Amino acid sequence: MATLIDAPEFTSNEVYQIQATDPVEGAASGASFSGTGISNQPHQQLANRTAFLKQRQDVNISNIGVLQAFQVLFTGKMAPNGYIKIPVNDINKGLIQYIIQWGWNSGTGKDSDWTVTWPIAFPNKCVWALASLSNGADDNACGVLVMETVSFAKASGIFKSDYDGVDTTYDLNDGFYWIAIGF
Numbered sequence: 001m002a003t004l005i006d007a008p009e010f011t012s013n014e015v016y017q018i019q020a021t022d023p024v025e026g027a028a029s030g031a032s033f034s035g036t037g038i039s040n041q042p043h044q045q046l047a048n049r050t051a052f053l054k055q056r057q058d059v060n061i062s063n064i065g066v067l068q069a070f071q072v073l074f075t076g077k078m079a080p081n082g083y084i085k086i087p088v089n090d091i092n093k094g095l096i097q098y099i100i101q102w103g104w105n106s107g108t109g110k111d112s113d114w115t116v117t118w119p120i121a122f123p124n125k126c127v128w129a130l131a132s133l134s135n136g137a138d139d140n141a142c143g144v145l146v147m148e149t150v151s152f153a154k155a156s157g158i159f160k161s162d163y164d165g166v167d168t169t170y171d172l173n174d175g176f177y178w179i180a181i182g183f
Helices: 041-071
Strands: 075-077 082-090 094-106 112-117 126-133 145-152 156-163 175-182
Touching (some): 094 112, 156 175
Antiparallel strands (some): 112 156, 126 175
């Protein structure tokens, strides 16, 4: 028994319908439809379409596996002190995870250093950190008390509350927010 050889190609809305007046014609040398014969034409077209769809489905299944593996790299913790890891194909470093961490620290005093331990240590390095007063307790200190970044490392950062005023009625602020970025 001879079989049709499929070729993965898609021809939309082009499956031949055998007409009542068409003679029965199978595959043979000199037969119509590239030697397949008019009776085999719709079968060949459907076989080609099926092979095309199967080929595309195999590619899609492969791509889904890649996307699922990539999705696992997105992790995080939504909390007052939290983080998010974002996978990136960095043009200099290749596939890495950018990590953004944030938090809140209670209490600030005049000219005090505050050490903040990140929710997770950066595997490679912290590249940037910043703190800002929450200013909920003392709006009078606005512009007089500021937060400065002293240093930052993989596991922690040091911020300084810098009091630039001479007002002796200054009240303590209720805390500060911080953010750190690394990989």
